[in-house]
Amino acid sequence: MTSSSVTTVYVPRDSAAKSVGADEVADLIATAARTADGDVRVVRNGSRGMLWLEPVVEVTTDAGRVAYGPVNPSDVRGLLDAGLFDAAEHRLRLGLVDDIAWLKNQQRLTFARVGVTDPLSLDDYQQHGGGAGLRRALAMTPEQVVDEVIESGLRGRGGAGFPAGIKWKTVLGATSDRKYVCCNADEGDSGTFADRMLMEGDPFTLIEGMIITSYAVGAATGYIYVRSEYPDAVATLNSAIEILYAHGWLGERVLNTGHSFDLSVRVGAGAYICGEETSMLESLEGKRGMVRAKPPIPALQGLFGQPTVVNNVLTLGSVPAVMAESGATYASYGFDRSLGTQVFQLAGNIARGGIVETGFGITLDELVNGYGGGTRSGRPVRAVQVGGPLGAYIPASQLELRAGYESMAAAEAMIGHGGIVVFDDTVDMAQQARFAMEFCAEESCGKCTPCRIGSVRGVEVIDRIIAGEDRESNLVLLDDLCNLMTEGSLCAMGGLTPMPVRSAVRNFAADFSREPGDGSSGTADNENAVASSSRDPADFATSPRRPELDTEVTT
């Protein structure tokens, strides 16, 4: 048998795919593959990010990879009988992956290999362009690498949007015999999962980005701080690090150059606040995750008081793409001062949820109603929360907003980590505002008073508003409290909690003036709701929304 006659079947190992049965599907297919005529092997890839179609099964053919989905364990028998290994016709057949418009129309740079490769095959990684950025960087001086990243316009994808290259320049210029690169993988924002999917689906890209960073700033030690809620990501990263040590990418003399870099994973312990960079550094030092006052900035006095780069997974994961081509190429994507691509995450009540990586400047409507296909429930979209629990609630009437750092800020919203959570018209926005305060009270580190006490008082005052007690003056009080938290908190936790609260009050006033005890939400009286699926679903004809997409997947 020649190698060209080997058929490869891909079933994702991504934990979202596994959450709807991918492991069972893979086991059933692997069992059949052992007895199949011809040579069939099963590879566990990352997820393509078409999460509403998971588990997605792909089969190699001469024309390319053919996809099927969503493949429930109960579908596998029929699929095999129909001729899965020959990529035969079946009601779940989606056609050639490369022809699926939903994927084809994206601009995948950071996520270029996610779902394509075996996440732990270094050969696969390099055959798909992995390592090119690192090799090019190592042939340059650290200063040149920093300049290239500045030119790329790459900004902090964790949400703060600080230019990565400028931060690196500060660390490079700092004098110390000990510097660190720390990756913030404490992805705690609801509606975000891109960090997880990159770590599980293409861990080498993140690590390559960190090696490049360490070379650029002169750091010999790195940590990836991963939240404990992501056990699969932790396991995949640890395996990837082991492989890269074995191949000389990590440790002494990286790829036979004079640069050395040691990297390890540290696991968080269930504290949202550790996504804040100074709190994360405290946690890495083995302390309570309490926020530090700035200055000093971490670039000068970070981990153990040493100059430290702290960047998000997506920021560091974009570095190989920047360095593989050039900063200018990367900067040709995006718009305004938001350059490059953003990995948007479509979440919540959405028909076609998943990963959309594309240049900044796309409108929220294109994401929510275009790619997303409106709500999963089929009801009208009423609100979308962009940028996590600290992001604004945007009404359906304002979805023409373009996604970018400044464009969102101008609308009193934020792009954050690129998560977009969709709510239909059954949502009660007064409850969502209350939850924002409740979440802050639960997760506050407790260091500063506006956040620690303000959030508790916030829950109380919103409860009084909901109960109909002296509404007018309590809304004034709430606004005053929000001002205080915004201006007086030490970090973004207390400082941004008012954003979802105020946007809910501003955009959905009716929900705060309803008769107490009226359980209905703003369905009928809601001026902001627009019909879902306002875009012609035929735009995505190759990935139609099937009835079974809405049915329960049993495992």
Added chain:
Amino acid sequence: MRSTPAAPVDAGAADLVRSIAAAHRAEEGPLLVVLHDIQRELGYIDPSWIAVVASELNLSRAEVHGVATFYNDFRSSPRGRNHVVVCRAEACQSVGARALADHAQATLGIGFGETTDDASVTLDQVFCLGNCALGPAVQINGQLFGRVDGDRFDALVQKQGR
């Protein structure tokens, strides 16, 4: 599937705690690593072990106690044989997490942070499991599940062999 047997509190446990702490002493800022390892080996972190960790790592007892009580993951008493975690964050709320949270508590007869009388299940809440396009999400003994409604919740909990 990880199970979490309740370990007897005895001198043997304290010795194990000491050896775990000693094994990480040379690492930078090892306290969280040590506490995670203790909890993995022994199921929880008994308050009596705080002093042992403190002396091994040359920290004050207050420092170790402060860290052990700051983070949600660290428990001072054994957990049930199965660990069920329900996501209560916004993305899951938008597809019915509030109802699921109520259902989970009612079915198991316990609140969040509590363990059933027969020690079969500990129920916890979490704010985001990173499965935001396939909510409501639940994690059982470290394994993630998506699109969980009441019926699927009951079936999954049943399957874990209560």
